Amino acid sequence: MDIQEITQEVEQKSLVLRQIIAGMETVVVGQRHLMERMLIGLLCEGHILLEGLPGLAKTTAVKALAATINTSFQRLQFTPDLLPADILGTQFYRPDTATFDIKKGPIFHNIILADEINRAPAKVQSALLEAMQELQITIGETTFPLEKPFLVLATQNPIEQEGTYPLPEAQIDRFMFKIKVDYPALEEEKEIMARVHRGVSEIPATVVDFSQIEAAGRTMRAIHMEDRLVDYILKLTRATRTPEEFGLEIGPMISYGASPRASIWLGLTARAHAFLSGRGYVTPQDIKSMAPDVLRHRIILSYEAEAEEKTPDDLIAMVLERIEVP
DSSP: OOHHHHHHHHHHHTHHHHHHHHHHHTTOOSOHHHHHHHHHHHHHTOEEEEEOOTTSSHHHHHHHHHHTBSSOEEEEEOOTTOOHHHHHEEEEEETTTTEEEEEEOTTOSSEEEEETGGGSOHHHHGGGHHHHHHSEEEETTEEEEOOSOOEEEEEEOOTTSTTOOOOOHHHHTTEEEEEEOOOOOHHHHHHHHHHHHHTOOSOOOOOBOHHHHHHHHHHHHTSBOOHHHHHHHHHHHHHTTOGGGGTOSOGGGEEEOOOHHHHHHHHHHHHHHHHHTTOSBOOHHHHHHHHHHHHTTTOEEOHHHHHTTOOHHHHHHHHHHHSOOO
């Protein structure tokens, strides 16, 4: 298909996403950035990490998203005493048959809300590694494939809070996005108070089947991206690994740069952003819009950066400013 035909199909298939947004807005006030990124996660079938202080509608937004789609949903509350078997399942002995049976855990659902994921120790967080990357679970000697779609939408409190454990680097890299959730604006908070006072329900009506989202995802992957934009993506990710190549003086502030997963997701999410904008082609602005959410959790800062109170977002802004836009 040429770009014009792709654009026409994008306009047609994007209607399903507008339905999802409308369903979520009956529950969630404001947080438009969060909702759009969650839709991109659906299109790309990528896991999302939401970080923010308690009370900012992170859990509510995930539950609202799951309620608008005709799939199975499971909430996992992460606590310090949680065990991997509580998530994955376990083997148990049956005396009547003298055999071992397997009881599957709550991970065997389509959309998983891993609530306050950094309240549990690393061994429990790592229980999700195989599921998130390979879409399968191994219990004992038996491997079980997970049904598609399988999306992990995890919430975490800022690491400075009491009772939190940092996520292992291997796990955090498996999240497509890390989204920072901020306080609502004044008028939005006023509307939240009014809705609670009126007793508005927090369960939107189911609006779409996942097959419709899959069809939209196929159209999204057909969106045109020029080679020079692919090269631009590679320059952005490589600038976090070897910044001196690109004339950036941020090398001492970065212990580890973004992995190849960053390049893969940045290309895919740029197409998804173009899809949400109703275009059949990717622009540099699509890439720049996605870069902070894709890169911020993949840049591991050094002690020098922490001493200078630099954040990953500060370094990403420097990279975006320095790398020439095609």
